[in-house]
Each structure stands twice: as structure tokens, then as C-alpha cells.
Amino acid sequence: MSAQAQLQVPAATPARRRRGVNLEKWGWIFMRASGVVLVVLIFGHLFVNLMLGEGIHALDFAFVAGKFANPFWQWWDVLMLWLALIHGANGMRTVVNDYVTHPGVRKALVWALGLAAALLIVLGTLVVFTFDPCNGVLEDGSMWEACLAIGN
Template identity: 80%
Template sequence: MTATATAPARRTRGFNIEKWAWLFMRLSGVVLIVLIFGHLFVNLMVGEGIHGVDFGFVAGKYATPFWQWWDVLMLWLALIHGGNGMRTIVNDYVTHEGARKALVWAIGLAAALLIVLGTLVVFTFDPCNGVLESGVMWETCQAVGN
């Protein structure tokens, strides 16, 4: 009785999206931990803590490019990380090819739309937009020249 030897599986060369998605999940997870805990520390522990978080606090943070980029990076990484995780779950559990493709496209479109809208909100945020003369922010907005 002779044993038949099986040839080792051949490795294909080229771009492997699943490998890069796996690597992205690990790296973005580490970066997100730093971004999220930094965000929570500044918002909840520094200054007046949770009692100091109001419209003026957010307006003050978004007046500086550092916090704009911090929040945009956190937003982008969280949405891409979450979308990629949902894509993986859909690929693992949805057996119908058409449904799988539709769901993966829907996840991608939803993530892209939220990224665009969130980025626009952060970079175009103007606390004086629409402030009326009878509003509480009127004097502040007049003082800064808006």
C-alpha cells in the first residue's frame, strides 16, 4: 500500500484584501483606543468635567485644528473599523451571493455617507451661524466679528 503525497498548496501572489483588512483592524483598534480614551479624558476629567461639556465647550474645541483633526481621525477610523467588521460578519454568515453583495455595498455606502457628513460637520462648524440678536450667543459672536 503506497501513500500518495499531496502537493503543497500554491500561494498566489498579488494584493490580498483580507490580509490588509485584518491588519487594518488590529492597527486601527490600537489607535482608536488612544483616540477614544484621550477624547474621554479631556471631555470628562479636565476642567469642570462632565458639567463643563456644553455647546460652548464643543465650539471651543472645534475652534482649534488639533481637536478638529483628532475628532475626524477618530470618526474615520471608527466608521471604517466598524464597517469592515460588519463586512466580515456579512461575509461569514450570509450565504446568498446577491444578498451578501447588496449588504456589503449598503454597509460601504452608509459608512462613506457618515464619513462625509461627519467630516463636513467638524470642519464647517460655526457656533455663530444662525444666532439671532435675542440669542444668548449674540454678544460673543459680535465680539469675535462673526
């Protein structure tokens, strides 16, 4: 082949880039960002619950009721719940995508993970924002006076 013919050989065409949102890239970024935020939320949660005040000896129903009466702690716990569940479900989705080879089984498992995470997020959020420590307290119960004092 002559030098002229070698110059006319077309170069390999570059791989085409898919248009649209790259969900895998955003999932990867979310895992790193949510991991950092979760470390702060979890260690803050542990510090307040275990180190401040009387420490672990103060943890009881009244302590939880007091925390859930404060909107700051409600949002702190809900953010921690949401991030932990989404972070965990995304991690499990990655494991399923890596190791499950049958497309139908993979799709079913990813859907099951998404539904389970969504259900737990909804239920957990409802518990935090609708928590009523006096719900179901009877007149002969030990919490009756406390519930009367707060007006429930």
C-alpha cells in the same frame, strides 16, 4: 508494488498561491492597528472632556464650539470618526461574509455597509471642519454678543 515503483509516485502538488494583494490579511492587520489607535483616541477624548477643567459640568455648546475652533481637536475628532467608522464597517463586513450565504445578498449588504460608512465619513468630516457656532444666531439670541465679539 515494488519499492522502485513506490519511489516514483509523484508527490501531491502544492496549493497555488493567489497573486496580488491579500485584502483579508490587510483587513485583519487594520482591525488590530486601528483598535489600538482608537483606544488611545477615545480615552484621550473622554479624559479631556470629562476629567479636565470642570469635568462633565463644562460640557455645553460653547465647549464644543471651542474645541472645534482648534485644528488639533478637529483632526483628533476626525481621525477618531474615520477610524471608528472604517473599523466598524470592516467588522460588519466580516460578519456578513461569515453568515450570509447567498452571494447576491452578501454583495448588496457589503456595498450598503461601504456606502453608509462613506456617507457618514463625508458628513462627519464636513460638520467638524465647517462648524460655525454663530450660524443661525439671531439678534435676540443669547449668543449674539459672543458672535459679535469673535467677529462672525
